[in-house]
Amino acid sequence: MSPLKISWKSILSKPLSSALNSLLVAFGVGILTVLLLASSQIIEKLNNNSKGVDLVIGAKGSPLQLILSSIYYIDFPTGNISLAEAEKVIHHPWVKRAVPLALGDNYRGVRIVGTDTNFVKLYALKVSEGRFWGRDFEVTIGSKVAKEQQLKVGDHFYGAHGLMESTDIHKDHAYQVKGILAPQGNVTDHLILTNIASVWRMHDHRDEKHDEHHQEEKEITTVLIQYRSPMAVVLFPRMVNQSTNLQTASPAAESARLYSLIGVGVDTLKGFAMVIMLIAAISVLVNLYNSLKERSYDLAIMRVLGASRRKLLLIVIMEGMMISLAGALMGIALGHVLLEWIAMYQDKSHAKLTGFIIIKEEAWLIFGGLAIGFCASIIPVLQAYKTNISMILAKN
Amino acid sequence: MIKLQHVSHQFEKGATLAFDDWTIQAQEQWLLLGASGSGKTTLLHMITGLLKPGKGSVTINETQIYALSAKKLDQFRGRNIGVVFQRPHLIKSLTVFENLLLAQRLAGFDEDHKRIREVLNSLNIAEKEGVYPSQLSQGQQQRISIARAVVNRPVILIADEPTSSLDDQHTSIVMDLLKEQSESNKAVLLVATHDKRIKDSFTHRYELT
Numbered sequence: 001m002s003p004l005k006i007s008w009k010s011i012l013s014k015p016l017s018s019a020l021n022s023l024l025v026a027f028g029v030g031i032l033t034v035l036l037l038a039s040s041q042i043i044e045k046l047n048n049n050s051k052g053v054d055l056v057i058g059a060k061g062s063p064l065q066l067i068l069s070s071i072y073y074i075d076f077p078t079g080n081i082s083l084a085e086a087e088k089v090i091h092h093p094w095v096k097r098a099v100p101l102a103l104g105d106n107y108r109g110v111r112i113v114g115t116d117t118n119f120v121k122l123y124a125l126k127v128s129e130g131r132f133w134g135r136d137f138e139v140t141i142g143s144k145v146a147k148e149q150q151l152k153v154g155d156h157f158y159g160a161h162g163l164m165e166s167t168d169i170h171k172d173h174a175y176q177v178k179g180i181l182a183p184q185g186n187v188t189d190h191l192i193l194t195n196i197a198s199v200w201r202m203h204d205h206r207d208e209k210h211d212e213h214h215q216e217e218k219e220i221t222t223v224l225i226q227y228r229s230p231m232a233v234v235l236f237p238r239m240v241n242q243s244t245n246l247q248t249a250s251p252a253a254e255s256a257r258l259y260s261l262i263g264v265g266v267d268t269l270k271g272f273a274m275v276i277m278l279i280a281a282i283s284v285l286v287n288l289y290n291s292l293k294e295r296s297y298d299l300a301i302m303r304v305l306g307a308s309r310r311k312l313l314l315i316v317i318m319e320g321m322m323i324s325l326a327g328a329l330m331g332i333a334l335g336h337v338l339l340e341w342i343a344m345y346q347d348k349s350h351a352k353l354t355g356f357i358i359i360k361e362e363a364w365l366i367f368g369g370l371a372i373g374f375c376a377s378i379i380p381v382l383q384a385y386k387t388n389i390s391m392i393l394a395k396n
Numbered sequence: 397m398i399k400l401q402h403v404s405h406q407f408e409k410g411a412t413l414a415f416d417d418w419t420i421q422a423q424e425q426w427l428l429l430g431a432s433g434s435g436k437t438t439l440l441h442m443i444t445g446l447l448k449p450g451k452g453s454v455t456i457n458e459t460q461i462y463a464l465s466a467k468k469l470d471q472f473r474g475r476n477i478g479v480v481f482q483r484p485h486l487i488k489s490l491t492v493f494e495n496l497l498l499a500q501r502l503a504g505f506d507e508d509h510k511r512i513r514e515v516l517n518s519l520n521i522a523e524k525e526g527v528y529p530s531q532l533s534q535g536q537q538q539r540i541s542i543a544r545a546v547v548n549r550p551v552i553l554i555a556d557e558p559t560s561s562l563d564d565q566h567t568s569i570v571m572d573l574l575k576e577q578s579e580s581n582k583a584v585l586l587v588a589t590h591d592k593r594i595k596d597s598f599t600h601r602y603e604l605t
Contacts, residue, residue: 001497001507006490013489301485304444305544306474306503308467390447393481394437 003311007319014291018323021284025327025372026334028277029365033335034342035269036361041353043259046072049187050251052122054233057086057240058222063249064258070101070222071251073111073187076163077103080219081246089240090223094232097122099224102199105159105170110145112159112175112192114199114220122224123188129153130179136198140179144189151177159202170202196220277372280327284376288320292380300389313381320377321370328369332362397422397584398443398552403452405438412450415439418602420584425575427595428588430604436588439604440556443586445473457551474503478545478583480555480574484537486529492516492540493525499544515543518580519573535566539573546577552584553577559591567593 011018050071058066061078068075083100090098099122102114119125120132130153133140141151151157155177161168175194183189200218227233237248292299299312340355397420404414413435420426430436441447442454445461454461456476464472486495496512516522519539529537538558545553555574559567571587571594578585587594 001490001494001501006487006498009489009494297485298487301481301487302498302502303470304446304473304479305499306471308470310467311502390441393441393446 003314004318006315007322010291010295010315010319011322017287017291021280021287021323022327022330024280024283025277025324025369026331028273028280029328029331029369030334030338031269031273031276032365032368033332033362034339035266035273036365037335037339037355037357037359038353039262039266040359040361041357042262045186046255046259048185050255051186052226053224053251054227055225055237056222056249056251057081057089057225057246058249060245060247063247064254066222066247066249067251067254067258069103070224071187073113073191077221078247080221081223083218083220085244085246086220086223088244089246090225092236092239094228094236095225096228097226099226100196100220101222101224102196102219103163103221104199105161105202106163106165107157107159107175107192108149109165110149110190110192111163112139112194112199114194114196116195119193119224122226123184123186125184125188126182127179128182130177133178133194136195136201137173137175138178138198139175139192139194140181141177141193142181142189142191143183145192146180151180153177153179173198173202277368280324281372281376284320284323284373285379288316288377288380289383292316292384296384296387296392299384300387300392303389304393309385312384316381316384317374317377320380321373324369324373324376325366328366331369332365397424397457399453399455400443401453401455403439403442403449403454405435405442405447406450413438415452415604416602420586420600423579423582423584424600425578425585425598426587426600426602427598428586428602428604429590429595430588431590434604436590436604437556440554440586440588443552444477444479444554445469471504474499475505475548476551478548478550478553480538480542480545480553480558482557482560484529484534484541486537486540486544488529491526491528492521492532495529495540496544496547499547503548505548512543512547515547518577519543535562535569538562538566538570542570542573542577546581546583549581550583552586553581555585555587557589557591558587559589559594564593567591571597 053071056066056070058070058077059079059081065075066078069077086100097118099115099118103111105112113119117132127140128143130140145151156174158169158171158174161170175192175198181188225236227236237250240246240248302312303309336355338355339353343353343355346352400415400418402417404412406412415435428436428439438447442449448462459472461469461472487498490498493512496515497507500507500512513522513525516525519542521536521539521543524532524536524540529540532540553574558570558574562570574585574587587598
């Protein structure tokens with residue numbers, strides 16, 4: 001008959017109200033868990049994909065759009081830029097690595113990216129099967145692409161114009177899969193990589209049919225820049241803006257801006273969860289307080305049987321804490337299941353979330369749950385501490 | 397054994413209630429008589445260590461109980477004094493057996509299952525050990541509360557109006573049990589009552605007027 005067991009039996013003796021209190025705590029903690037998991041995964045994905053890229057250069061337009069299209073591959077590019085103009089800045093001594101990207105085609109919604117070996121170095125890519133692309137119209141595909149589109153080394157496919165699934169298929173040239181990338185855990189798992197010339201030839205050919213545009217200078221979509229020195233952070237974008245007609249965007253700054261936009265919603269939900277937790281705390285408090293009134297005679301009897309005041313405090317506090325701890329644990333489990341359920345309704349994309357990840361911040365939720373139990377118990381506990389047992393027993 | 401010297405209680409309104417000195421020897425059986433409002437419960441609570449007298453001292457087994465620290469006093473009470481209340485007041489969320497375990501643990505003793513079964517057997521309610529109080533009759537609950545009071549082999553067994561809500565038949569049963577249990581546990585028996593039915597069965601009396 002330890003104090004713990006006495007508290008536990010007391011909880012079991014009123015299962016409905018105990019369960020209701022736990023459930024309230026569980027809802028609050030559950031919402032917080034979902035938010036915590038989702039936001040940590042989103043931040044991780046944002047950071048993971050922009051790792052090593054200090055600056056993106058592209059056509060004039062929204063810098064956020066530039067980042068979204070060239071780092072996360074989720075929005076449309078701002079337009080194309082002339083290769084000659086880009087060449088003017090990418091050979092600057094501050095630039096350690098410049099990765100040209102030519103976007104514009106897709107295969108069943110998977111983006112085809114024309115680039116060069118710098119892309120491979122930037123993301124430290126490795127092939128798990130076959131080899132990297134070499135000649136025109138050879139491609140190396142991301143691991144998720146291979147799985148989801150069921151492409152193997154040696155397969156042929158036709159690209160389509162645009163970035164979304166479309167019927168405007170380039171029937172003239174077929175791409176051939178030469179290799180499959182090892183899983184990277186970032187956006188490259190969801191891309192089809194080829195050389196820039198393939199993208200150009202795919203479009204040149206079509207242009208020839210219509211007019212004499214093929215004399216026009218070569219174009220690319222964006223260039224990813226990796227700096228050599230930290231000094232470039234401030235000076236290089238200014239230099240690009242002054243000397244060319246190009247637009248620059250910093251992934252770090254734009255990601256932060258993007259996150260601050262999402263952040264408003266996240267903060268609202270967090271506030272909502274906090275309110276639920278507060279209500280849970282009040283409910284636990286009221287319940288303990290009421291049960292304490294009923295139990296004041298019980299507690300007096302325990303004093304007669306030899307229990308010290310402190311032991312009674314322990315019994316009441318532990319009762320509150322057990323209810324809220326159970327709620328916190330349920331809430332965390334609920335949060336994980338909920339997020340996994342949400343993820344089931346997400347389309348197959350590299351932004352997909354998962355509920356099967358445990359992060360260390362969840363320990364804070366458990367701690368928070370215990371704190372709620374403690375705070376909710378403290379008022380009834382003080383009440384119990386003050387009671388005069390002689391009076392209670394005399395009243396009978 | 398038990399000694400009350402110059403004990404008086406100061407009420408909040410200012411009135412003072414003084415009690416005659418009282419000495420009880422080991423294993424004596426005493427009746428504490430008095431009309432309601434005469435201070436029976438006050439005196440009982442003082443002996444039980446629940447209510448510190450305004451003046452005077454209460455000595456049990458050579459221990460001045462109000463000289464003890466609050467925690468020591470709680471433990472002293474749990475170990476040396478068994479109390480039977482007017483109504484059983486068992487802990488509803490615990491089974492009969494657990495109620496007795498609780499008495500042992502709260503007094504700071506180790507759990508002694510053998511002793512619990514022994515006491516339940518002596519009160520003829522051994523078969524109810526796994527049952528919750530709400531499933532028992534009032535008479536059975538009263539037996540359990542007697543078992544709880546004697547399970548730690550107290551020096552004093554105190555009963556506060558144990559029979560006031562019982563009929564004649566149960567009154568004599570409960571009184572017999574109390575006497576029997578105090579004898580077999582070698583405890584002083586102290587019964588506070590205004591119940592005329594049990595007046596005659598005690599030789600020692602302490603009357604409040």
